[in-house]
Amino acid sequence: MQFELKHTAVGTKARAGFITTDHGTVETPIFMPVGTAGSVKGIHKRDLKDDIKAQIILGNTYHLYLRPGLSIIEQAGGLHKFNGWDGPILTDSGGYQVFSLGDIRKLSEEGAKFQSHIDGSAHLFTPEKVMDIQRVIGADIIMAFDECTPGDAEYDYARKSMEMTQRWLDRCINQFEKTSPMYGYSQSLFPIVQGAVYPDLRETAARNVLQYNSDGYAIGGLSVGESEKDMYAMIEVVNEILPEDKPRYLMGVGTPVNILEGIERGIDMFDCVMPTRNGRNGMLFTQKGIMNMRNKKWADDFSLVDIDGTSFVDHHYSRAFLRHLVISGEMLGAQIASQHNLAFYLWLVGEARKQILANTFTSWKEEMVQQLSVRL
RNA sequence: GGGGAGAUACCAAAGUGGCCAACUGGGGCAGACUGUAACUCUGCUGGCGUACGCCUUCGUAGGUUCGAAUCCUGCUCUCCCCA
Secondary structure (H helix, E strand, C coil): CEEEEEEECCCCCCEEEEEEECCEEEEECEEEEECCCCCCCCCCHHHHHHHCCCCCEEEEHHHHHHCCCHHHHHHHCCHHHHHCCCCCEEEECCHHHHHHCHHHEEECCCCEEEECCCCCCEEEECHHHHHHHHHHHCCCEEECCCCCCCCCCCHHHHHHHHHHHHHHHHHHHHHHHHCCCCCCCCCEEECEECCCCCHHHHHHHHHHHHCCCCCCEEECCCCCCCCHHHHHHHHHHHHCCCCCCCCEEECCCCCHHHHHHHHHCCCCEEEECHHHHHHHCCEEEECCEEEECCCHHHCCCCCECCCCCCCHHHHHCEHHHHHHHHHHCCHHHHHHHHHHHHHHHHHHHHHHHHHHHCCCHHHHHHHHHHHHCCEC
């Protein structure tokens, strides 16, 4: 994997670049749709590519390991062959599940013991095992196994957690170097910077990852309960330290505003379930603000879903019909909303890129931020 | 024509003397959702009020009682069975 930094907007940290993998090139800043179980929920790959213009998607180690299981994925020839997405893929390591499945997992120095959310069976994830699994899944970019520290963690817990993530990273790197890609294309391993909301911990963690000279670096443990102010402050602390010539991935973020704020602070890659999950729950993100399609006000609004939108669905369905679908629990409602939201997110980062290249990012971003959180 | 059952809020359906403005489900209205245990979760849903509260409700008209959705009587309507 190669990263080419093409331009940094004058007077800002906002950057535009290219990430080149063996499955194609990604223009940054980029948003990566989340396809936890190998599919971006409700979206055909044709629409993902041609309509939404996704360039890279996510998969999840924990979920794919549990189902369909490694044997099937290996027989398929890796995740790309299995799900039919021939562009770049990134897999998360299961570190987030250490956080989100808190009730049914046990942490130790060795790793994390999970109880499957599917059948309750016990599974041990160690840094080594997570590397092996991600070799089998075969994503272009794979993530280190970390503990995603909760946003409200006390200093002492956050420090110990961050230090364990560092030791786990060392084991991940070792295992990664001992093993090889299985399907004839290369894989890159991204370390993850933790440290909760404590600047000195973030600084320590950011300096620690530099020793590995990785192809890219991620910032994790944000948007997990801390304030947005803290989140932005942590991004600033970490990006001050991460090298300019490597991509920076802000994990799990976020709202359209969060993404613009992240880009302004030098982030290149984002992923979030928000456009798909909130879409399934009836929420639409648009340039003019947020629409809750379940609200009665849309019931007789026969105008197009989003006149400014770039997606097919924006111009071929009315708001009234979409509301009817959402209210009725029709599958198509969730699909339309997801497709719209993803297309909007990809439009947003694509437009940000243009503005960066034209050195007009800051003023454009300020204007967008005003609009984006308006409730329509 | 004979026998039986029943009428409760938008719908369905509990409640059969005070703990009832009335369980519960649906529907409706609103909110949440950030590296997906999520097409999920939460709140509200007679009127007025921020609220303690006040007012009007359980087919309808009367009655019994300190007190009635609950007991009694008349009326209206619905459903089921037999002819």
